[in-house]
Structure formats: structure tokens, C-alpha cells
Amino acid sequence: MRNVAVIGCGHSKFCFNSPLTSVELMSEVAFDAMNEAGIKPKDIQATYIGNVLGDFEEGQGMVQSFFANDIGAFNVASSRFEGACASGSMAIRDAYMWVASGYYDIVLAGGVERATAFSSALGTRTFAMFGDGHYEFPSGFTFPSVFALLAHLYSDKYGIPLPQLKEQMAAVSVQAHKWGMKNPKAQFHKEISSEDVLKSFMVASPIQLHDACPFTDGAACVIIASEDAVKKLGIKKPVWFKGIGQASSGKLSSQYKFLPRLRARELASQQSYSMSGLTPKDIDVCELHDCFSIASIIAAEGLGFFDYGTAGEAWVKGDCDMGGKIPINLSGGLKSKGHPIGATGGSQCVEITRQLRGEMVSEDRQVAGAKIGMMDTLGGDGVLVNMIFSNEK
Amino acid sequence: MRNVAVIGCGHSKFCFNSPLTSVELMSEVAFDAMNEAGIKPKDIQATYIGNVLGDFEEGQGMVQSFFANDIGAFNVASSRFEGACASGSMAIRDAYMWVASGYYDIVLAGGVERATAFSSALGTRTFAMFGDGHYEFPSGFTFPSVFALLAHLYSDKYGIPLPQLKEQMAAVSVQAHKWGMKNPKAQFHKEISSEDVLKSFMVASPIQLHDACPFTDGAACVIIASEDAVKKLGIKKPVWFKGIGQASSGKLSSQYKFLPRLRARELASQQSYSMSGLTPKDIDVCELHDCFSIASIIAAEGLGFFDYGTAGEAWVKGDCDMGGKIPINLSGGLKSKGHPIGATGGSQCVEITRQLRGEMVSEDRQVAGAKIGMMDTLGGDGVLVNMIFSNEK
Numbered sequence: 001m002r003n004v005a006v007i008g009c010g011h012s013k014f015c016f017n018s019p020l021t022s023v024e025l026m027s028e029v030a031f032d033a034m035n036e037a038g039i040k041p042k043d044i045q046a047t048y049i050g051n052v053l054g055d056f057e058e059g060q061g062m063v064q065s066f067f068a069n070d071i072g073a074f075n076v077a078s079s080r081f082e083g084a085c086a087s088g089s090m091a092i093r094d095a096y097m098w099v100a101s102g103y104y105d106i107v108l109a110g111g112v113e114r115a116t117a118f119s120s121a122l123g124t125r126t127f128a129m130f131g132d133g134h135y136e137f138p139s140g141f142t143f144p145s146v147f148a149l150l151a152h153l154y155s156d157k158y159g160i161p162l163p164q165l166k167e168q169m170a171a172v173s174v175q176a177h178k179w180g181m182k183n184p185k186a187q188f189h190k191e192i193s194s195e196d197v198l199k200s201f202m203v204a205s206p207i208q209l210h211d212a213c214p215f216t217d218g219a220a221c222v223i224i225a226s227e228d229a230v231k232k233l234g235i236k237k238p239v240w241f242k243g244i245g246q247a248s249s250g251k252l253s254s255q256y257k258f259l260p261r262l263r264a265r266e267l268a269s270q271q272s273y274s275m276s277g278l279t280p281k282d283i284d285v286c287e288l289h290d291c292f293s294i295a296s297i298i299a300a301e302g303l304g305f306f307d308y309g310t311a312g313e314a315w316v317k318g319d320c321d322m323g324g325k326i327p328i329n330l331s332g333g334l335k336s337k338g339h340p341i342g343a344t345g346g347s348q349c350v351e352i353t354r355q356l357r358g359e360m361v362s363e364d365r366q367v368a369g370a371k372i373g374m375m376d377t378l379g380g381d382g383v384l385v386n387m388i389f390s391n392e393k
Numbered sequence: 394m395r396n397v398a399v400i401g402c403g404h405s406k407f408c409f410n411s412p413l414t415s416v417e418l419m420s421e422v423a424f425d426a427m428n429e430a431g432i433k434p435k436d437i438q439a440t441y442i443g444n445v446l447g448d449f450e451e452g453q454g455m456v457q458s459f460f461a462n463d464i465g466a467f468n469v470a471s472s473r474f475e476g477a478c479a480s481g482s483m484a485i486r487d488a489y490m491w492v493a494s495g496y497y498d499i500v501l502a503g504g505v506e507r508a509t510a511f512s513s514a515l516g517t518r519t520f521a522m523f524g525d526g527h528y529e530f531p532s533g534f535t536f537p538s539v540f541a542l543l544a545h546l547y548s549d550k551y552g553i554p555l556p557q558l559k560e561q562m563a564a565v566s567v568q569a570h571k572w573g574m575k576n577p578k579a580q581f582h583k584e585i586s587s588e589d590v591l592k593s594f595m596v597a598s599p600i601q602l603h604d605a606c607p608f609t610d611g612a613a614c615v616i617i618a619s620e621d622a623v624k625k626l627g628i629k630k631p632v633w634f635k636g637i638g639q640a641s642s643g644k645l646s647s648q649y650k651f652l653p654r655l656r657a658r659e660l661a662s663q664q665s666y667s668m669s670g671l672t673p674k675d676i677d678v679c680e681l682h683d684c685f686s687i688a689s690i691i692a693a694e695g696l697g698f699f700d701y702g703t704a705g706e707a708w709v710k711g712d713c714d715m716g717g718k719i720p721i722n723l724s725g726g727l728k729s730k731g732h733p734i735g736a737t738g739g740s741q742c743v744e745i746t747r748q749l750r751g752e753m754v755s756e757d758r759q760v761a762g763a764k765i766g767m768m769d770t771l772g773g774d775g776v777l778v779n780m781i782f783s784n785e786k
Contacts (some may be wrong), residue, residue: 001494021527046639051475055449055519060526062477065775069643075660077639078776079483082444082473084455090472094487101394101494126448133453134414246439246470250462267468382458383471 001100003393005230005238008037008223009350014187014338016116018217022054025219026067026112029346033108034071037223038233041072044223045104048095049080050087050111050342056126057114073108083248084130085291086379087111088220088345093244093385095224100241105229110221110346115339116214123215127341130380132251144212146252146381147292148204153260154294158309166206168312169293170197173210173335175321176290180336182365187216187338197293211293216338220346222353227393237357242372243276243388245269252381264384265302265376272374273304276388280304283388284370285355286326287348289378290333299376300328303386322367330355330365345385348375356391394493396786398623398631401430401616402743407580407731409509411610415447418612419460419505422739426501427464430616431626434465437616438497441488442473443480443504443735449519450507466501476641477523478684479772480504481613481738486637486778488617493634498622503614503739508732509607516608520734523773525644537605539645539774540685541597546653547687551702559599561705562686563590566603566728568714569683573729575758578740580609580731590686604686609731613739615746620786630750635765636669636781638662645774653687657777658695658769665767666697669781673697676781677763678748679719680741682771683726693721696769696779715760723748723758738778741768749784 010029012018018025026049034041049064060066064078081091088111095109118126128142141149155165174194180186192210200209230238245268249255255263273279280303288303290296300311305326306319314320320328331337331351334344352373360366376386403422405411411418419442427434442457453459457471474484481504488502511519521535534542548558567587573579585603593602623631638661642648648656666672673696681696683689693704698719699712707713713721724730724744727737745766753759769779 001496023527052454055522058526059522059530061445061475061523062773062775065476065641065773066525066643068641069647069775075640075642075657078476078641079487079639080475082454082475083458083471094472097494097496098490101490103394103490129448129452130454132459133451134416137452246472247468248458248461248471249468250459254462264468380455380458382455382462 002102003227004096004099004241005225006222006349006353007225007230007233007235007238008033009353011185011220011347011350012218013185014216014218014340016217018114021058022051022060022063022112022114023067023070026063027071029110029219029221030067030071030108033221033223039106039223043106044073044076044108046077046098046107048091048107048109050091050345051080052082052084052087052113052342053115053126057117063112083383084380085289085341085344086377086383086385087342089375089377089385090246090383092222092345092349093246093387096241096244099224099226105226107224108221109224111342112219113340113342114217115341116217132381136251136253141252144204144207147294148207150260150298151206151294157260160309162206165312166198167194168297168316169211170194171315172290172293172296173197175315176329176333176335179330179365180332182363183332183337186332186336187214188336207292213291213334213339216340218338218340218343220343220350222346222349237391239353239356239389239391240393241387242278242390243272245271246385248382260298262298262302262384265299268384268386269303272386272388278372278388282372283326283374284372285352285367286328286374287331287351288328288376290329290335291339295378303376327367345377348377352389356389395495396620397489397492397634398618399615399742399746400618400623400626400628400631401426402746404578404613404740404743405611406578407609407611407733409610411507414451415444415453415456415505415507416460416463419456420464422503422612422614423460423464423501426614426616432499432616436499437466437469437501439470439491439500441484441500441502443484443738444473445475445477445480445506445734446508446519450510456505476776477773478682478734478737479770479776479778480735482768482770482778483639483776485615485738485742486639486780489634489637492617492619498619500617501614502617504735505612506733506735507610508734509610525774529644529646534645537597537600540687541600543653543691544599544687550653553702555599558705559591560587561690561709562604563587564708565683565686565689566590568708569722569726569728572723572758573725575756576725576730579725579729580607581729600685606684606727606732609733611731611733611736613736613743615739615742630784632746632749632782632784633786634780635671635783636665638664639778641775653691655691655695655777658692661777661779662696665779665781671765671781675765676719676767677765678723678745678760679721679767680724680744681721681769683722683728684732688771692769720760738770741770745782749782
């Protein structure tokens with residue numbers, strides 16, 4: 001298969017109550033990404049878009065076709081992907097294959113979501129459809145309670161008393177907000193303390209408000225191109241796909257043997273590492289799926305950065321911070337940057353691309369000399385997508 | 394790219410009010426397809442599933458992951474596609490690429506929908522989200538009215554007086570029900586006359602009840618494999634992908650220059666013909682998207698089977714029937730077989746596969762000696778997918 005690179009990025013401000021429709025949000029970031037890549041709408045041969053709640057939120061399905069034609073990429077092949085929070089990453093991984101195989105040379109991939117017009121109760125209920133809708137949701141398994149369960153299992157399995165685990169979880173959120181302060185696209189620009197986290201209201205014990213990411217409106221996308229197109233366009237800083245992985249799980253109750261680990265993540269990251277010939281030690285910077293603080297801890301272990309039961313302590317010690325063993329979520333992560341569901345994968349990909357281009361200096365969040373980056377997205381109970389990128393071919 | 398074939402089919406009974414959930418429906422047809430192919434769940438490396446209204450209808454997103462794990466295809470990559478009625482075809486085309494590229498050897502693709510628990514008003518309103526939701530739906534553009542508009546434009550453009558066009562449209566529906574009688578999986582087993590069509594109640598003039606397909610519950614899927622896998626498994630009658638095409642359009646108002654033709658179909662079919670090196674004259678049997686009788690007429694022209702303005706007369710003369718120039722929708726089509734939105738592409742692919750295997754003799758609807766077949770699916774205002782298959786490599 002051919003070498004494939006990210007050659008342009010677009011990322012909207014993440015916010016509450018965007019005045020734009022999904023089609024408009026997606027169009028805006030598409031123009032930004034095309035401008036960065038130095039291409040025109042007619043150069044785009046296909047679009048791959050993650051979007052989850054467009055029909056519920058604004059009565060609009062098929063965003064992928066309407067935005068493509070609105071920006072002037074007329075009549076291109078346009079597909080929408082749904083894998084809950086991993087929808088955007090799923091779309092990007094799929095787009096990679098259509099270029100790697102030689103079928104297309106230049107495509108656009110990413111995602112968009114308007115998720116804040118819901119009341120939080122409706123949002124939680126609606127989003128719970130991306131767990132098992134027949135048995136588990138009626139038993140109370142909305143996502144806050146799923147991650148509350150995982151936190152209890154984690155505490156028990158690794159012998160970390162809940163008060164200690166909660167302090168570790170708080171460290172994750174505190175770090176996220178610290179970096180969100182520096183990200184101009186972030187939804188929140190507000191530092192929080194460990195005390196703020198531990199005093200915030202209880203959502204589903206032990207998950208408190210500041211252990212949970214918000215819902216967000218936003219869009220993010222990348223332009224993906226073949227090596228030939230990279231050369232033709234004279235792209236100065238292409239960021240190359242090195243490894244891709246995707247796996248899924250069944251309903252939560254079918255995963256009991258592996259919980260609180262998420263088996264699909266371990267398999268997906270094995271695919272990414274194996275394809276790239278890289279190991280966790282090679283990763284210079286990572287954006288991972290911190291929908292809840294405990295989710296970050298589980299993710300960092302599943303990706304192989306830390307031994308099981310030790311990632312929480314790693315956050316406390318600064319091992320996941322700038323200068324640490326593996327800098328994680330220097331964007332602010334879902335917790336502070338925000339979580340526009342279908343757009344989150346696109347946002348992670350944009351963040352990693354910009355880190356590997358060395359563009360974060362001006363925002364004071366550049367990992368010096370970062371060459372290899374990883375993104376990781378969890379969708380509902382079921383889907384895990386991760387990818388490894390490098391600024392060297 | 395590698396040669397890729399369909400090696401197994403699964404097709405549920407299409408019906409009203411299925412007692413099964415989407416996950417259960419999908420699991421059932423997956424087992425049928427695996428049995429046909431002689432493979433086990435562990436052989437499936439990925440699933441590609443079209444599903445549109447699962448969240449609205451039964452509060453279940455991410456059907457693709459849950460069914461895969463329920464059937465024992467644990468932790469495989471599972472993606473859901475949405476392109477309105479073309480979702481299943483989009484999924485199959487995408488699955489083709491992952492095998493053709495060499496990444497996977499055996500995957501499952503198709504779709505599922507439960508669309509009949511809606512009242513027809515809610516169904517029409519909900520499905521209208523797959524047109525433009527902000528400007529055109531509030532102006533009354535649900536899909537019956539979109540196709541009513543196309544019928545008026547067609548009548549005007551080609552100088553066919555509306556009463557004459559309505560008789561041609563009636564011929565499409567009559568033929569569909571004639572063949573639906575012979576298809577054991579069809580939702581309707583009821584012959585209708587031209588008079589029945591023209592006396593049926595008016596939905597959106599000139600579209601009457603019998604010019605419109607129903608909503609349906611059902612699932613359909615295929616197993617897709619590389620040439621190596623076909624050999625290893627000793628598949629006796631593989632059906633090979635020869636050409637694929639996909640294109641999309643913007644909102645209806647942006648298409649005014651081309652209406653009543655659908656530009657995306659013409660582009661998608663050019664892709665399919667060009668890739669396969671075939672022409673419309675080479676096609677022995679076709680399943681096309683007859684969501685409304687006028688849609689069939691427009692589709693048969695867009696695929697190149699007839700000159701513009703002449704396809705309605707072709708149906709009247711029997712040119713689209715068994716023994717005619719191009720036998721179309723010998724399954725009963727969406728009109729009589731039914732239209733489970735996300736599953737329709739899978740159903741078309743199963744029908745073409747079985748025709749090219751010569752398996753329709755027992756149902757008295759085999760096109761004798763059929764070697765090359767085409768499927769064509771229209772999704773909302775926006776997406777067109779078609780594919781050409783052959784029983785010769």
C-alpha cells in the first residue's frame with residue numbers, strides 16, 4: 001500500500017451553542033484545511049465524516065454530502081460513519097485506506113457534532129443509545145454509570161483504595177484544564193484544582209462533575225493525500241500515517257472477563273504498533289479518549305504506556321505531563337478542550353499533526369522534537385480506533 | 394488491487410413489525426451468509442453495516458459492533474455507514490476496498506433496518522432528515538413530494554403528458570408486484586393492476602400510494618473475500634466485483650441544472666462502467682432503486698439503459714421485464730420486496746449474486762445465462778452508489 005499523509009488541518013472553536021448548523025460547521029473547517037494544504041474544492045475526491053446525533057439534534061442526516069457540495073466539492077463520494085465517540089477516527093482510518101490502496105489521491109476526513117442544544121438529561125439519555133439499548137441502558141447504564149463501574153472495578157482489582165484513586169482521577173482532570181488554558185480552540189479556559197474536582201457534585205459515584213467531559217459543538221477535519229500528491233503539491237510538513245487499528249466489543253456485560261481493561265483497545269493498539277513497527281516507548285505525544293478521568297487512566301494502560309494499575313499514579317507524578325514519560329492530552333483533552341462527539345477523532349488527529357509539525361510553540365504546548373504521535377478514541381461500549389503518525393516517512 | 398468476490402448471502406424475510414431487534418435481525422442474516430460461505434465467526438475480520446434509523450426506532454446505535462460480538466466475531470473492526478437509503482451499498486463498496494487493498498481477506502457487509510414501528514407520518518417526517526433539514530424539509534420537501542416534483546419536471550422536459558407518464562409509472566409498479574409474488578422474502582405477495590395503481594390514494598400529486606414503496610423491517614448481508622480466500626475456501630460460485638461507483642449531491646435546490654436527471658447517478662455509473670470496462674449493453678440483470686415508480690424510470694435512464702425520456706415506455710413495452718432488453722428488479726424491487734432503508738443495498742447485492750449464480754430457477758425468476766449484474770441505490774437527495782458484478786473473473 002502507498003504512503004499516505006495528513007497535509008492540512010481544520011479545527012473549529014469548540015463551544016456551547018454554536019450558531020452554525022452541522023453543514024456550516026463542517027464547511028468552515030473544510031475551507032481551513034484546504035487552505036492549509038493549498039488545494040481547491042475540486043481537488044477533493046471523497047469525504048469521510050463522523051457524525052452521531054445530527055438527526056436527533058437538528059434533524060439533519062447525511063451531513064457528509066450536503067457540506068461537500070456546499071463547499072464546491074461537487075458530486076464526490078461522501079460517506080458518514082457512526083461509531084459513537086469514535087466516529088471521526090473511524091472515518092479517518094477509512095479514508096486512509098482509500099488513499100493507501102491507490103483509489104483516491106486526495107480526500108477529506110473528520111467529523112462534526114452539535115451536542116449542546118440537548119438538556120444534559122436528554123443528552124445523557126440520547127447518547128446512551130450507543131451502549132446496549134435493550135438490556136443495559138434500561139438497567140441504568142448511561143455512560144457516567146459505566147465509567148463509575150469501571151472505577152470501582154479498577155479500585156478493587158489493583159488494590160487502590162477509592163479515596164486514593166479519586167485523587168489520581170482528579171490529577172487527570174487538573175492537568176487537562178491546565179493545558180486547555182493554552183488551547184485557543186478549547187471549550188473551557190479555566191484552571192481547576194484537585195479540591196475543585198473532589199468538591200464538585202456527584203454524578204455517579206465515584207464520578208463527579210469534574211471527572212466527566214462536557215458535550216460540545218464543533219468540527220475538525222484533515223486533508224489526506226498520497227505520497228504522489230504530497231510531492232506534487234510541495235507539502236512542506238506532511239505527517240505520515242504509520243499504523244492504524246480498530247476493534248470493537250459487544251455490550252458491557254459481554255466484556256466481564258476483561259473489565260476494567262477494554263479489550264478492544266488492546267487489540268486495536270496491537271494493530272497500530274504492529275503495522276508501524278513501533279512500541280509505546282517510541283511515542284512522543286498522545287491524544288487519548290478522556291471522556292471520564294478514569295477512562296484516561298485505563299486508556300494509558302491499554303495503549304501500553306504504563307503497567308496495569310499504575311497510570312493514575314503516573315498522572316499524579318507528572319509522567320503524563322510535558323517533560324514526562326509520555327505527554328498526554330496537551331490539547332486539554334475531551335475534558336477541557338471539549339467533546340463534540342463525531343468530531344473528537346478529527347480534533348485528535350489535528351492536534352497530533354500540529355505537534356508533529358512543531359506548530360505548538362506559539363501556544364506554549366509543543367513537545368520539543370516530537371516525531372511520533374498517537375491518537376486513541378473510544379466509542380460507546382463498542383468501538384476503539386487508534387492511529388500512529390510520524391513526521392518522517 | 395486484488396480480485397474480490399461475494400461468497401455468501403443472507404437475507405431476512407422483509408416484513409412489517411419484525412419481533413426482532415436490529416442486532417438480532419443482523420445476527421440472523423450473518424449466520425445464513427456464513428453458512429453459505431462455509432466460514433465461521435472467527436473468520437470474519439471486519440463488519441460494514443448500513444443502518445439509518447436504529448437510534449430513532451429502537452434507541453440502538455452502533456448495531457455493527459453489538460451484532461458482531463453477539464455472533465462470535467469478537468473484537469473485529471466494525472463500522473456503521475449512513476447515506477440514507479444507500480447506506481448498505483455504501484457499506485458494501487467500502488468493504489470491497491478493505492479486501493481489494495489487501496488489508497483484510499474476509500469481511501461481512503450489508504445492512505439492517507427496523508422502519509415500520511413508526512407511524513407513516515413519523516416515518517416520513519423522520520426520513521425527511523436525509524434531505525436538507527433546514528430549508529427544504531420545512532418547505533414541504535419530504536421524499537414523496539421530491540419525487541412528485543421530479544415527475545412533473547420529467548413530464549414537462551420530455552413532453553410526456555402527465556396522464557401518459559402516470560400509466561408508464563403504473564407499469565413499473567405492476568411489474569414490481571408481479572415479481573414480488575415469486576420472491577419468498579418479499580414484504581408483499583399481491584398482484585396489482587394498472588387500475589389499482591391509478592385508483593390508489595393520492596400521496597403527493599402525481600405520486601399515488603402504489604407509486605411509492607413501503608417502509609420495511611429487514612436485514613441482508615454478504616460475505617466478501619479476496620481471491621486467495623475464495624480459493625482456500627473452495628467457493629464454487631464466487632461472484633466478482635467488477636466496478637464500483639459512488640457520488641453525491643447537495644440539497645435539491647442545488648441540483649436544479651440537472652433535474653429531473655440525478656447527476657450523482659450518472660457520475661457513479663460512469664465510475665462503475667469505466668472500472669469494469671463494461672457498458673450498459675453488457676448488463677444482463679439489474680436491481681435499481683425504485684423508491685417511487687418515477688425513480689425507476691429516472692434510474693434506468695441514468696444507468697444508460699435507455700435514452701432520456703424513454704424508460705417509462707420501455708416498462709410499458711416489457712423491455713425491463715424478463716426476456717426484455719434489461720430485466721430490472723426481478724426481486725420485486727423496493728416496491729414489492731420492501732425497503733428496509735439501511736438493508737436495501739445488501740438486499741440488492743444478494744439478489745444480483747443469486748442471479749449470477751443461477752439460483753433463481755426454483756423461484757421462477759432466473760435470467761437465463763446471466764453473467765453480469767448491476768445494483769444501484771439512491772440515498773436521500775444526496776448519495777448514489779452502484780456496483781457491477783460478474784460470475785467470471
